[in-house]
Every structure is written in C-alpha cells, then in structure tokens.
Amino acid sequence: MHIDILTLFPEMFGGPFNASILKRAVDQKRISISLHNIRDYTHDRHHTVDDYAYGGGAGMVLKPEPIFEAVEKLKAESGNKESRPLPVILLTPQGRLFCQRIARELSQHSHLILICGHYEGVDERIRQYLVTDEVSIGDYVLSGGELAAMVVVDAVVRLLPGVLGSEASPVDDSHASGLLEYPQYTRPEVYREWSVPEVLLSGNHARIARWRRQQAIQRTLQRRPELLDKANLSLKEAGSIDKLKESGANRGDVVNGYGITSRSQNKP
Numbered sequence: 001m002h003i004d005i006l007t008l009f010p011e012m013f014g015g016p017f018n019a020s021i022l023k024r025a026v027d028q029k030r031i032s033i034s035l036h037n038i039r040d041y042t043h044d045r046h047h048t049v050d051d052y053a054y055g056g057g058a059g060m061v062l063k064p065e066p067i068f069e070a071v072e073k074l075k076a077e078s079g080n081k082e083s084r085p086l087p088v089i090l091l092t093p094q095g096r097l098f099c100q101r102i103a104r105e106l107s108q109h110s111h112l113i114l115i116c117g118h119y120e121g122v123d124e125r126i127r128q129y130l131v132t133d134e135v136s137i138g139d140y141v142l143s144g145g146e147l148a149a150m151v152v153v154d155a156v157v158r159l160l161p162g163v164l165g166s167e168a169s170p171v172d173d174s175h176a177s178g179l180l181e182y183p184q185y186t187r188p189e190v191y192r193e194w195s196v197p198e199v200l201l202s203g204n205h206a207r208i209a210r211w212r213r214q215q216a217i218q219r220t221l222q223r224r225p226e227l228l229d230k231a232n233l234s235l236k237e238a239g240s241i242d243k244l245k246e247s248g249a250n251r252g253d254v255v256n257g258y259g260i261t262s263r264s265q266n267k268p
C-alpha cells in the first residue's frame, strides 16, 4: 500500500512513523508513505495556503488551488489500476466517524491520499469536487487533521497482511469481532496476591476459548453495551446477555479499581 499525506506540518509525523509497527512496515517495504507539504504547491512569493473567508468571520480558510494541484498530480502519477476510484480522504471533524470497519475498508485499497485540514476549515469546493470521503476520528476538534491522519494510518496499516508478527494477531483485537477484547495475563502467575484465573492455566483450549468469549461479551456489556447490538452473537449468547442483565452484572460499570465508571467518564 502507498499512502500520500498532504499537510502543512510534515514534521509532525516523524515520531509516530519512525517507531514500532509503522517503521517496521516501511522498512519491510509492505507500505510506503510520502508526506507532501501543501505549501510546495503554491505559486506566489509568500507561499500562501489560506485566506479570509468570504462573507466574513474569524479564522482563515485553506485555499483550493494548492490542494487541487497536489492531489491531481498524485493521481496522475498513481496510474490507479483499481476499478474503484482512488480514495482521497479529508480528515475533518465533519467526516464519518472512524471505526474498525472503516479501517478494514481502507485496508483493501493499494493507494490512499489523505488531506489534513487546518485553520477554520477548507474551501468547500475541495469537499465537493476533489475528495471522495471525509473522516473524523471523534466528536472533538483537533487543531488540524495531522493527528487524525496518524490514527487512521496506524489503524489501517496494522491490518495489512504480514505487518503484525503473526497473521492471527488482529483477529482478537477489541472491535475486530464487534466485541471488546477479553482480559489478558502474563507471568508471574501470582503478583501481589493477585492470581491469574485458573482456567488460563488449565491447558484446556476449548475451555479457555469459551471463557475468553464469555469475558469479552461481559466486558462489552459493562463498558460499551451499544456495541452488542451489532456484534455477531449466537442465540445462546444473546440469551446469556439477557440473564446477565437480569442479574445486574451489567451495572456498576467499573472500569478500573478506583470506581471510575464508563458512564461518568463519558459525561460531557
């Protein structure tokens, strides 16, 4: 996969792209990432990338010309062989909310172009006539699309074949099955009198798989019950959720040992 990123701040990407999984994916040539400074596509002496908003109001708006020019050049160089149009994605709080399903969808393409918005916004014609998609990473406003682009790249790249050590690794991730991940333990078996659940030491793989599935469902019910509506559950599992709800196991919502609850955390 090749990813082009248009930004006013290419230097922001150095840290995240030069460490861990992303760096390894680049080193192993499973992906390539090119950062393009939008300023390089201006033609005036001052390299102007933004201007006042027509109609007035505070804040500057990113001009259309450099962004159109940059994307058109990249598209021409791409020689897109896919039957689908090349995704040109604007990172913006107005976009569709990013999630694991969208990460999977984007991971099916061989080339992505990401545009990081900035300032008060971008000229509307970029939305109307250039981009194929708009993505938001959450209902909050960042200073620009750069951090959002890094989040999208990370979530997409780790899904590509061979990027994670073992092919199976992303399968159990939280959200991969529509459920949160089950609890994980490693050595020591007893730490400060807190023991690893006995079932995990049993060596009985079927029992362990059942326990993990049940824990994933229970955890999802406690922390993110709305996810269960879309999760792939068997009839038996759906029935067991009703029982858990009746027994009150979904209440309390304790996320850590300090009584911080998912409900109170999510309050605006």
Ligand code: ADE
Binding pocket: 091, 092, 093, 117, 135, 136, 137, 138, 139, 140, 141, 142, 143, 144, 145, 148
């Ligand atoms: N740019 C500013 N805020 C953003 C957000 N929440 N998601 C994506 N891009 C953004």
